[in-house]
Amino acid sequence: MKPREIVLASIVGLLLLAAAIGWWIARGREATGVASARNLQQWGIALNLYLIDNENQLPEVGVAPVTPAQEKAWFNALPVYLSQTPLADLPPGQRPKPGVPSLWVDPNSRSPRNWDPEVFYFNYAMNRFLQPKADVRSFKINELTYPGNVVFLVEVNDYEPAATPDTVVFPHGPGRGPRALTNVLFCDGHVAPVTRAALVDDPAARTAANAETGVSWFEQ
Numbered sequence: 168m169k170p171r172e173i174v175l176a177s178i179v180g181l182l183l184l185a186a187a188i189g190w191w192i193a194r195g196r197e198a199t200g201v202a203s204a205r206n207l208q209q210w211g212i213a214l215n216l217y218l219i220d221n222e223n224q225l226p227e228v229g230v231a232p233v234t235p236a237q238e239k240a241w242f243n244a245l246p247v248y249l250s251q252t253p254l255a256d257l258p259p260g261q262r263p264k265p266g267v268p269s270l271w272v273d274p275n276s277r278s279p280r281n282w283d284p285e286v287f288y289f290n291y292a293m294n295r296f297l298q299p300k301a302d303v304r305s306f307k308i309n310e311l312t313y314p315g316n317v318v319f320l321v322e323v324n325d326y327e328p329a330a331t332p333d334t335v336v337f338p339h340g341p342g343r344g345p346r347a348l349t350n351v352l353f354c355d356g357h358v359a360p361v362t363r364a365a366l367v368d369d370p371a372a373r374t375a376a377n378a379e380t381g382v383s384w385f386e387q
Contacts, residue, residue, distance in 0.1 A: 200275065200339035200348070200360070202268065202273070202274045202275075203273040203275060203290070203322060203338075204358050206270055206271075206273065206291070207291065207358045208352075208358050209249055210291065210320055210352055211352050211356035211358060212248070212249065212356070213245040213246070213248035213249050214226075214245060214319060214354075215356045217245055217248060218308055223307045223308045224304070225297055225298075225305040225306055225307065225319075225354070226239055226240060226244045226305065227239040227240045227241065227244075227298055227301075228240065228241065228293045228294075228297065228298040228301075228305065228328060228329045229242055229293070229329070230329070231327050231328060232286070233254055233255045233287040233328065234255055235255040240328065241293045241320075241328065242289070242328050243255050249270065251270060254287055255287075257287075259284070262284070262287060262288070263287065263289050263290075264284070264288070265282055272289065273322060275338045276290045276324055276338070283326075286326050287326065289323075289326075289328075290322055290324060291321070291352075292320065292321060292323045292327060292330035292334065293320055293330060294317070294318040294320070294321070294329075294384055294385070295331050296331075296373075296384050296385050297317075297319070297354075299387060308354060308355075312378060313378040313379050314355045315355040315357065316353065316377075316378045316379070316380075316381065316382060316383050317354045317378055317383050317384075317385045318330075318352075318353065318354075318385070319351075319352045319353055319354045320351070320352040321335050321349060321350075321352075322335065322336050323336055324336045331384075332366065332367045333367075335349055335366060335367060336349060337349045337362075337363050339360065340362070343363075345363050345364035347362065348362055349361060351366070351382070361382055365381060365382050369381070372384060373386040374386055375387060
């Protein structure tokens with residue numbers, strides 16, 4: 168084989184290798200996106216059972232730091248419906264850890280730069296606008312005209328149990344632009360991937376008026 172042919176063969180080989188690596192990376196991202204969606208599906212089951220037991224009242228958002236006193240906060244109220252321990256009752260050795268798959272953690276998540284193992288960490292948070300003020304009750308499901316379009320839980324990378332459009336992360340899909348994806352659990356219990364363009368970039372997504380036609384944070 169001539170030197171030129173060797174070089175061309177090497178280039179082709181490298182291109183094929185790069186394509187294969189890219190394919191495996193994409194498959195890996197897809198798999199972790201599925202794992203996170205399954206976590207949210209479990210939370211959706213817990214939400215529907217909680218609504219039945221609480222006259223359609225949504226759980227409270229809760230505040231940091233996580234404490235057992237917040238009995239009605241989603242992170243303490245919902246796990247029991249999945250035969251899990253409320254978050255505040257988990258001993259230090261069993262608390263969610265970045266990168267360790269659990270009901271609380273997306274396998275695709277990255278550790279915060281200054282992760283504190285003494286503080287409760289999780290990759291999902293409840294829509295803050297479903298309980299606008301801590302001293303005011305959360306909405307009832309029948310007060311949301313289109314609960315299937317209203318955000319309940321979203322993917323985050325934080326210590327805060329409440330989420331806003333500014334705290335959502337988009338670890339799935341192509342790149343980090345408008346087409347980047349995050350998994351969302353809606354108030355009717357279904358889970359769907361949503362783009363940054365629809366969930367964050369669109370100003371109408373924050374308002375309750377948008378709930379009939381698109382994704383809504385139900386901000387009043």
